[in-house]
Amino acid sequence: MKSLHAQHHPLADTGYQLTVLTQAEVEGAHQPLFATRLREAGLLPLRPTGITVMQVNVGKMCNQTCRHCHVDAGPDRTEIMTRATMQQCLDALRQTPIEVVDLTGGAPEMNPDFRWFVEQISALGREVIVRCNLTIIVANPKYYDLPEFFARHRVRVVSSLPHFSAVRTDAQRGEGVFGRSIKALRMLNEAGYGVEGTGLSLDLVYNPSGAFLPGNQAALEREFKQRLVREHGVVFNSLLTITNLPISRFLEYLLDSGNYESYLDKLVQAYNPVAAANVMCRSTLSIGWDGQLYDCDFNQQLDLLVDGRAPQHIRDFDLAALNERSIVVNQHCYGCTAGAGSSCGGATT
Amino acid sequence: MEKATYYNPADLAKFGNITEWQPEMGRKFFDYYGEVFKDGALTEREKSLIALAVAHAVQCPYCIDAYTTDSLQKGADEAQMMEAVHVAAAIKGGAALVHSVQMMNKAKELSM
Ligand code: SF4
Ligand code: SF4
Numbered sequence: 001m002k003s004l005h006a007q008h009h010p011l012a013d014t015g016y017q018l019t020v021l022t023q024a025e026v027e028g029a030h031q032p033l034f035a036t037r038l039r040e041a042g043l044l045p046l047r048p049t050g051i052t053v054m055q056v057n058v059g060k061m062c063n064q065t066c067r068h069c070h071v072d073a074g075p076d077r078t079e080i081m082t083r084a085t086m087q088q089c090l091d092a093l094r095q096t097p098i099e100v101v102d103l104t105g106g107a108p109e110m111n112p113d114f115r116w117f118v119e120q121i122s123a124l125g126r127e128v129i130v131r132c133n134l135t136i137i138v139a140n141p142k143y144y145d146l147p148e149f150f151a152r153h154r155v156r157v158v159s160s161l162p163h164f165s166a167v168r169t170d171a172q173r174g175e176g177v178f179g180r181s182i183k184a185l186r187m188l189n190e191a192g193y194g195v196e197g198t199g200l201s202l203d204l205v206y207n208p209s210g211a212f213l214p215g216n217q218a219a220l221e222r223e224f225k226q227r228l229v230r231e232h233g234v235v236f237n238s239l240l241t242i243t244n245l246p247i248s249r250f251l252e253y254l255l256d257s258g259n260y261e262s263y264l265d266k267l268v269q270a271y272n273p274v275a276a277a278n279v280m281c282r283s284t285l286s287i288g289w290d291g292q293l294y295d296c297d298f299n300q301q302l303d304l305l306v307d308g309r310a311p312q313h314i315r316d317f318d319l320a321a322l323n324e325r326s327i328v329v330n331q332h333c334y335g336c337t338a339g340a341g342s343s344c345g346g347a348t349t
Numbered sequence: 350m351e352k353a354t355y356y357n358p359a360d361l362a363k364f365g366n367i368t369e370w371q372p373e374m375g376r377k378f379f380d381y382y383g384e385v386f387k388d389g390a391l392t393e394r395e396k397s398l399i400a401l402a403v404a405h406a407v408q409c410p411y412c413i414d415a416y417t418t419d420s421l422q423k424g425a426d427e428a429q430m431m432e433a434v435h436v437a438a439a440i441k442g443g444a445a446l447v448h449s450v451q452m453m454n455k456a457k458e459l460s461m
Contacts, residue, residue, distance in 0.1 A: 165426035208421070215423040219393055223424050 001065040001174070003074040004249060011252050012072065014303040020255070021246065021331040031268050034333045041273045045326035049282045051319065055102040055344065056081070056089055056287045057297060058114060062106040063139045066173045068207065068250040070301050073106040083113045085291040085314065090120050092317035102129040102284075102344065104297060107136045109146060122153045129156045131205075131344075135177055137184040147191035151200055157193055158240070158344075159185075160205045164227040172209035185234045194236040202235075205346075207242045211259035213266060213339055214241035217347040240346030243267075245298050245335035267334040275341025278348035281327045287314050295327045297344070298335075304328045361411045394423035401430060402437040 004012040011017055038044040059080035062073035093101065101121045108114055108130060121128050130150065137146050150157055159181075163169045166178035173181075185202075189195060194202035204224065208214055221239035228234040244250045246264060254260040281295040291314040294300035305312050310325040341348030368375030386396050397419045404412030420430050 163424075163426060165428070167428075168426050206424075210421060212418050212421050216388075216393060219388060220424045222392075223394065 001067075001074070003065065003072045003076050004252060005072055006074070006076040009252065011248070011255075014301070017247055017251060017302060018330060020251065020260075031264055031331070034329050034331055034337075037271055037273075037337075038276060038329065041276050043276055046279070046282070046329055048323050048325065048327065050323060051096075051098060051283060051285045053100045053102055053280075053284045054089070054093060054098050054287065055104060055284050055297060056086075057104050057289055057300060058086075058106070058108045058111040058117070059289045060106045061110045062133065063110065063136055064107070064133055064174055064177065066249070067253055068172055068209070068244050070245055070248045070250060070298060071106060072248045072301070077106065079289045080111055081113075081289040081291075083116065085289070086113055086117045086120070088291055088314045088317075089117075089287060090124065092314055093121070093124055093126060095317070096319050098126070098285075098319075100127045100129060102131070104131040104344075107133050109136050109143060115149060118149075118153055118155060122155075127156065128153060129158055132157050132159050134159045134161070134181040134184040137187055138180050144187075147188045147193060150188075151191045151193070154200070156201045156203070157188060158203045158205060159188075160207070161185075161224075162205075162207055162209045164224055164231070168209045172207075182232050182234060185228075185232070185236070189235055194234075201237050203238045203240055204236050205240050205242055207244055211254060211257065211263045211266075213270060214243055214342070214347075217241040217340065238346070240344075241340070241342070242344070242346065243335045243338055243342035245332045247298060247332050248301055264331075264334070267338045270338035271334060272337055272339060272341060272349065274349045275337040275339070278341055278343075279327075279333070279336045280343035280345065280348070281336075284344075285322060291315060293322070295325075298332060299328055302330070302332065304330070356410050358414065361414060364411070394420070394425055397423045398425055398429060398433040402433040405434050406437040406441055 011020075035044055038046055057071070060071055060073045060077035061075065061080055062069075062071075062077070063075060065074040103114075103118070105111070109132065111117070118128050118130070132146070137143050160173070161169065161181055162172050169178040169181070170176065188202055192198035192200045194200070206214060206220055206224070214220070217239060220241060224239050225236070228236070246254055246260070246267070251260075254263050281299070284296055286294040286296050286300050288294060288300050293306045293310070293312050293314060294304065295306055305328075306322070307325045307328060310321045311318050336342050336348075365379070368379070386393065386400075391399075397416055400412065401416040401420050404416050417430070420433075
């Protein structure tokens with residue numbers, strides 16, 4: 001499977017994605033503007049509560065091409081963060097108390113300077129989260145020692161596993177992904193990840209493989225724990241449920257399968273004002289592979305830069321100005337406020 | 350004009366409107382309904398799968414629509430959902446067949 005970008009698909013154009021997303025409002029007005037809902041909740045303009053997480057997308061290259069990928073990542077994507085840009089991130093980090101650096105991609109481990117970057121962040125005494133897709137660990141012998149590398153730097157590993165059934169996982173992430181993911185999870189367990197008493201944290205991310213919302217996070221966690229240990233001898237710490245946002249390849253899937261309207265209705269109907277107050281962009285700064293700044297990884301993939309009154313590139317980093325910015329919102333934001341809410345850390349309420 | 354059919358998928362979302370003509374009973378029903386499906390001695394997922402099976406037994410297209418979505422949301426997979434429907438089918442089939450004992454009794458009573 002190719003990325004939308006490589007297919008020259010119309011949805012590879014983020015301007016077109018935004019047109020699709022706002023059309024429903026223009027036509028039927030039955031999907032009210034997200035900004036209107038925020039205004040009703042007294043949250044407009046949406047302001048940061050203080051940046052505590054720096055999320056760095058180190059590149060769009062990935063060994064997988066998942067159907068729902070909001071990054072449109074894949075082996076054919078060549079956008080990758082350079083060491084010079086990583087250095088700018090480190091310089092910014094040094095002047096702030098931000099405690100957590102969340103590395104994402106693509107498969108972040110495919111960036112040639114990935115290990116160097118992790119070492120530098122950890123040398124600054126900050127916690128590193130790696131969003132690891134699991135299969136990368138077994139993709140090539142040069143990655144086999146990743147679990148030990150992670151353990152050495154006390155990296156928190158957050159990994160996608162949309163289901164404990166092979167059928168549902170493979171439908172979303174590709175043929176054979178479930179089996180390889182289980183193999184990688186065993187290697188992580190062997191390195192101490194997810195094992196009680198080691199302090200090495202391994203969280204799994206559940207996101208629905210289809211046009212429906214995630215269920216109760218605690219109930220799903222119980223089910224995943226039972227099934228994974230019983231059927232595969234695998235253990236982990238927490239399950240984070242994440243709602244699929246209607247952008248990029250998930251948007252393509254929704255349009256192709258005829259689920260677009262009903263999915264958006266579901267998100268809008270499930271709007272939860274408590275979740276609106278807790279959206280992750282209020283505490284996160286997202287940095288793109290080229291050093292540009294965004295409110296979150298979703299806005300990044302829609303090319304929605306941070307508000308122009310704040311610095312828009314990491315080289316001009318200014319924490320105070322960024323903490324004063326207005327967050328850029330659009331209709332895709334309904335994905336963060338549906339039901340129990342959704343963020344890179346799972347449910348928000 | 351919309352094509353008239355006995356079942357319209359859009360009507361599912363209007364279920365709540367039944368309170369318009371009988372608010373008191375409607376409200377009591379929905380309160381009870383909500384209570385029944387909460388996590389309890391059975392998990393929410395188990396209850397959703399039971400509802401899915403019953404939906405097939407009573408052959409309600411609204412309920413099949415609703416509880417297919419709900420089962421998926423609660424984390425059930427295809428195998429669990431199909432097994433739930435087989436349970437409904439087995440009970441429905443069994444219920445028909447077990448009455449054949451009555452048929453056999455009657456036939457024997459009438460026969461030489
Ligand atoms: S969802 Fe993750 S693993 Fe899948 S293609 Fe996108 S970046 Fe890669
Ligand atoms: S999509 Fe991004 S900007 Fe919108 S609410 Fe979610 S985190 Fe915030």
